[in-house]
Amino acid sequence: MDFSLSDEQKAWQRKAREFSENEIRPLSVARDQIEGPFDPWHWDLIEKGSKLGLRTMAVPKAYGGPETDFVTQSLVMMELAKGDSAMSKAFSQNWKWSHLIAHACTEDQKERFLKPFLADHRYLMGRGITEPNAGSDNRLPPKEDPKAGFKLRAERDGDDWILNGEKCFIANGSVGSLFFVDARTDPSVNISQGGTLFLVPKETPGFRVGKLFNKSGWRFYQNAELFFENARVPHANVVGEVAGGSTKTGDGDVTGGDLFGDLELASNAVGVCDDACGLAMSYACSQNKAGKPLIDHQIVQVRLGEMHMLTEALRSFTLRVAWEHDQGHRSASGVLMVNFSSDVILRVTKLNMEIHGAEGCFMNARVEKLVRDAEIWPHLAADTVLRMKAVSKLKRPDTSNA
């Protein structure tokens, strides 16, 4: 076993750390405390990070990107999230779809979408799958109900498809230039057989952004409703095959869907936990209770120990999975890792809050923010549904090609 990082990996890590400390962290709490769903957003930060390559780092070399590996991407997300979890996600969300374009799109699509993505520092991407009545059903479609899952309809009209329906909670919804949209091309069968993935640029006629969601945590990160009213999308924008292209992302075998998505949340969680550990240690060393430093109290020591133990375990798990992904090894480890990350981030951020405690009738704002950010995890991809999904993967034979 070799745990050493390459010079290139270390260089990316260093660059991300500097950007996180100098640009992200100073904005973090202030942006979080701005009211309104859109207002915490900050284009300047995105542009600055983009100029350092942090928006486009997953684009393959063949298309002008740096083609970083999963380990590097994981390391960078950890660093960015240590400054601010939501800001890290705003960058890494684009890597997810860079992976998808690289692995699942045609040369023509790469030409049409990767080039403008690389050229424009404000070009962001998202994917629309969730609908008001289709959340868990998209991730774990019930066998007994073929109609379950997304309902957004796509009907063929000559060289185009006409899309009608709505999506909700869509990442980068209010700021995205390009969306991957899951639609039903055949509503009579389940989403695995009748679902198709479309590339929908924001200027598509009949497409518009609806309500922006005002979240308790991850306030910087944008989520919105997307409406499709006779939205006309050319057939050339179908990703993969009609009736089948959509669900491949769910299997994580050809695209950035689960494969990157799991890694993204787990790596981000490591960054948040690193921040929590740092805050707790510095507080415990600087404050006194009952005449002695907080860190000299046993009840504080066991908590600090647990925080670091869980954080290091998550870091190891995450980097191992990143490395496995880089070797082309596919297993249930990704989903188990993201399940674990949810438990760890919730526990570690709350232990940090326990160590700080209230100061009079006030609480340290960053400590409180980390808990709110952590509370996003069980709602994203590490809830009970995803735990059950892990079992469906464990039941399958290992698809390793390593």
Next chain:
Amino acid sequence: MVDLHLSPEQIEFREMVRNFAANEIRPIALKPERLEAFAKPFLEDLLSEASALGLRTLMLSEDAGGVGGDMLSACIVLEELATGDVDISVAMGRTMLLAHELFDVVQMSDGQRKKFLDAFHNDQTFHLAYTGGDPNAALGWHYHDGAVSDDAVLPSANADGDDYVIDGTIEHVANAPIAKLFAVEVNTGSGASVLLVPRDTDGLSVSEPSDVVRGEFVRWHHGTAAKVEFKSCRVPKENLLGVDGKNSVHSSDYFVRDRLQRAAINLGLGQVAFETTVDYAHIRHQGAKNIVEHENIGAKIADMASKLELARTMIWKAAWAIENPDAVGQGSLSNLPLDIVASTYTAQSVLEISEIATECFGAMGVMRDMPLHQFVHDSLVFAHGDGHDIATVLRIAESAVGYSRAFAA
């Protein structure tokens, strides 16, 4: 002999407050603008409506013109009120308890009693505040350490003719924004004493309720509170409560009752999180059925229901213990600080319940225009603030192992 029947009066009161919380408070408390984490205005009008139901005088003795409800009744009512809004319940609980403490428990002179009790009865918006803190609040940090001194810095009250002149500032006084009478813990030179100070006294000023965000900090308490300042504030010596140099509140069970009240309010928060989840589980359809029919949702509901039941049982038992102080010596109850057992268990359990509730709501669980995130926030304040920190349980341990502190504060 154990009898767990509630009295007809307790059941009637509970129904009344339950309906009030559901029909009057919740529709207003759950308006999206109130769910903004950084601006949560206190619903003073609804507090007045709750007062009109007679809740301010629930614990006040019948002799003093009150309802004469016991601690258990107070816990039942405050739990229900909290299902509407935690802050209203906390503010009401404070006035309810102080009315009992000041007019029934500590030795008010006949003159004081007549003057302030009449004013209290005649004005539904007459609330009460006490500026002192629990001297035992941080005792857990001194686990098995006898050398504890109470180093609270109190406002000074210097005798001047027939008056005391008070100077000093207290950063955080619960109910200060709404109180018309303050019981002020002061140092008269003879030690900690309590002076009764009407709100309109010259030299007493109450600041605006604290901002939600203050520099590197966010507001972290329930109810309504503010800073209180005394500048050459002159009150007649006849406003001294009890004896000079003695704070009678310290020798009463005020802080035990206060802790238990907050546990009951915390429980109400858990109850409403539970009910909200069950309602939603009946209508949310995923996985080919309403989610209430899924095993994993069932397991969560069972967990929530069990935790609520255990917390309520402990709170009620501790409430009964307050009215039956002989029960420990007689062997019916354990010699433990049951109020702390109840409040720490409830705080931890309700936090877990609130988190389960948000998970069941999926993405809606973290949206500001839904109440779920507020349940989590309010639970966190109870669990990691409001009289609780990680050392609080060590007070249970000291009792359990029979440790007695020679110089307890």
